[in-house]
Amino acid sequence: MKIISYNVNGIRAALNKGFLDWLKAANPDVICLQEIKALKEQLDLDLFTEAGYSYQYWFSAEKKGYSGVAILSKIKPDHVEYGTGFESMDVEGRNLRADFHVHSAGVESVSVMSLYLPSGTNDARLNHKLEYMALFQDYINTLKIDIPNLIICGDYNICHEEIDIHNPKGLKNVSGFLPVEREWIGNFIDSGFIDSFRFLNPNKQQYSWWSYRANARANNKGWRLDYAMVAKPLQEKIKRAVILSDAVHSDHCPILVEIDR
Numbered sequence: 001m002k003i004i005s006y007n008v009n010g011i012r013a014a015l016n017k018g019f020l021d022w023l024k025a026a027n028p029d030v031i032c033l034q035e036i037k038a039l040k041e042q043l044d045l046d047l048f049t050e051a052g053y054s055y056q057y058w059f060s061a062e063k064k065g066y067s068g069v070a071i072l073s074k075i076k077p078d079h080v081e082y083g084t085g086f087e088s089m090d091v092e093g094r095n096l097r098a099d100f101h102v103h104s105a106g107v108e109s110v111s112v113m114s115l116y117l118p119s120g121t122n123d124a125r126l127n128h129k130l131e132y133m134a135l136f137q138d139y140i141n142t143l144k145i146d147i148p149n150l151i152i153c154g155d156y157n158i159c160h161e162e163i164d165i166h167n168p169k170g171l172k173n174v175s176g177f178l179p180v181e182r183e184w185i186g187n188f189i190d191s192g193f194i195d196s197f198r199f200l201n202p203n204k205q206q207y208s209w210w211s212y213r214a215n216a217r218a219n220n221k222g223w224r225l226d227y228a229m230v231a232k233p234l235q236e237k238i239k240r241a242v243i244l245s246d247a248v249h250s251d252h253c254p255i256l257v258e259i260d261r
Helices: 011-015 019-026 045-050 123-146 179-190 196-200 232-237
Strands: 002-007 030-034 055-059 069-073 079-082 095-104 107-116 150-155 193-195 226-231 238-243 255-259
Touching: 002 107, 002 150, 002 226, 011 019, 030 095, 030 107, 030 150, 045 055, 055 079, 055 095, 069 095, 069 107, 123 150, 123 179, 150 255, 179 193, 193 196, 193 232, 196 226, 196 238, 196 255, 226 232, 226 238, 226 255, 232 238
Parallel strands: 002 030, 107 150
Antiparallel strands: 002 255, 030 069, 055 069, 079 095, 095 107, 150 226, 193 226, 238 255
């Protein structure tokens, strides 16, 4: 089961930059999108169907042109869950989950979530982000009792370790690499998840987001903000985890995790 996660920074803008041709070539079974910045009604859904993704689920923010997540799949899910039930999270369209019955040895089902954690661009948004992170941790702690085989893909808007950011000393007081954020993502992993990329690439310094300013991408001054967090019961099934840095439809690039079926 090949899963890609991609913060597209506006699906309509990405489509204009060749996103569909790239998607067909990458050919994941499931793709989780973040920051779609569109309503389903604003999109030609047939384009995605023709690309092989018959099962499409869009969860937009109430505010137009903002946030929003989606899951496109070649496999029919048994169930799709929109949001978390927490209004402060759900009005911004940040969580979408699809549950799949995969008929594989030792694994009865896999649930894939598309997650878009807020950024902490100012004090008010940082407080919102920290509140969101606490609510999300509690939500996942409860969810994985009934759904243990979770894969939570998305833009976490946090770099975990110094290896995950180009200038750890200079950026230690910037949201995305604050001690409180780094501690949270460390605790999140310790609560029963595997950072699949770091698990298979312990020493690789590679990023998934670059500012549009000052030629950051050309100079590889990046941050690793995007993760495929795999629940521990699936550890032995993690076959591959890579960052697809050649894709240039966004200020982020996609990440991929492959789970052995």
